[in-house]
Amino acid sequence: MTEDGMTWTGDPIWLADVLRDAGLRVIEHEGWRDRGHGDFEDLRGVLCHHTAGGGPDDWRTVQYGRPGLEGPLAQLVLERDGTYRVIAAGVCWHAGSGSWPGWPTNNANYHVIGIEAVSSGDGTDWTPAQLDAYKRGCAAILCRIDRAADDCVAHREYSTEGKIDPAGIDMDEFRRDVQAFIDGEDAPMSAAEVTELKDFITAFCGPIGSDVKDIREQLCGGGQRDTGQYAGWPQLNNRTVVDALADIYARLERLER
Numbered sequence: 560m561t562e563d564g565m566t567w568t569g570d571p572i573w574l575a576d577v578l579r580d581a582g583l584r585v586i587e588h589e590g591w592r593d594r595g596h597g598d599f600e601d602l603r604g605v606l607c608h609h610t611a612g613g614g615p616d617d618w619r620t621v622q623y624g625r626p627g628l629e630g631p632l633a634q635l636v637l638e639r640d641g642t643y644r645v646i647a648a649g650v651c652w653h654a655g656s657g658s659w660p661g662w663p664t665n666n667a668n669y670h671v672i673g674i675e676a677v678s679s680g681d682g683t684d685w686t687p688a689q690l691d692a693y694k695r696g697c698a699a700i701l702c703r704i705d706r707a708a709d710d711c712v713a714h715r716e717y718s719t720e721g722k723i724d725p726a727g728i729d730m731d732e733f734r735r736d737v738q739a740f741i742d743g744e745d746a747p748m749s750a751a752e753v754t755e756l757k758d759f760i761t762a763f764c765g766p767i768g769s770d771v772k773d774i775r776e777q778l779c780g781g782g783q784r785d786t787g788q789y790a791g792w793p794q795l796n797n798r799t800v801v802d803a804l805a806d807i808y809a810r811l812e813r814l815e816r
């Protein structure tokens with residue numbers, strides 16, 4: 560629901576502003592507000608696609624169409640660096656036949672915004688910046704039309720025509736992160752991201768734990784270390800390094816007097 564209590568009706572002429580307000584980079588294509596195959600009815604969600612190209616010119620097909628299918632083919636193109644191109648505010652041809660709870664069967668084009676994310680479609684070439692922008696953009700749009708992450712849907716989930724896009728994206732994880740953005744939280748890290756972060760720290764600092772133990776032993780002595788009792792070093796008269804330094808300092812002070 561919007562602020563006046565009505566579901567958004569009509570074209571999303573706010574697309575560029577809403578994405579920019581979410582901190583995303585936006586390129587507004589000339590004439591986007593007037594581009595489309597007629598006007599939207601009410602807006603109910605976002606349909607996620609990949610372009611199955613992967614290059615810097617993928618947007619041209621989305622804007623101008625391809626033989627047998629007149630453009631625009633989606634309202635938004637998401638580049639590999641996370642930049643959104645705003646192509647159209649009107650209805651676009653991207654959904655095809657299919658269904659999703661709460662969406663009109665075989666008629667989603669008049670009710671959902673399409674995002675074509677630039678990817679070869681092999682499921683392996685998503686960039687972290689692109690995935691982050693994908694989730695943040697979906698969340699910003701869903702917030703604006705007062706919908707939850709349940710209405711952020713993969714084309715393959717909706718389609719009855721055998722679509723596979725967006726390949727390589729786990730939509731349950733995707734929706735969880737989108738909902739976190741809607742709720743104003745930072746998206747929790749996925750298991751893969753946690754592993755990646757741990758690997759980075761290990762590569763940078765060595766195995767976590769062993770070096771800390773080494774430092775503690777050097778300072779405090781190795782004996783009884785696991786009980787929290789520090790035996791000190793035999794060559795320091797069984798003092799720890801700090802106690803041995805303190806002893807030296809005290810002797811020096813006495814010499815100065």
Ligand SMILES: [Zn+2]
Pocket residue numbers: 607608609653714722724
């Ligand atoms: Zn698609």
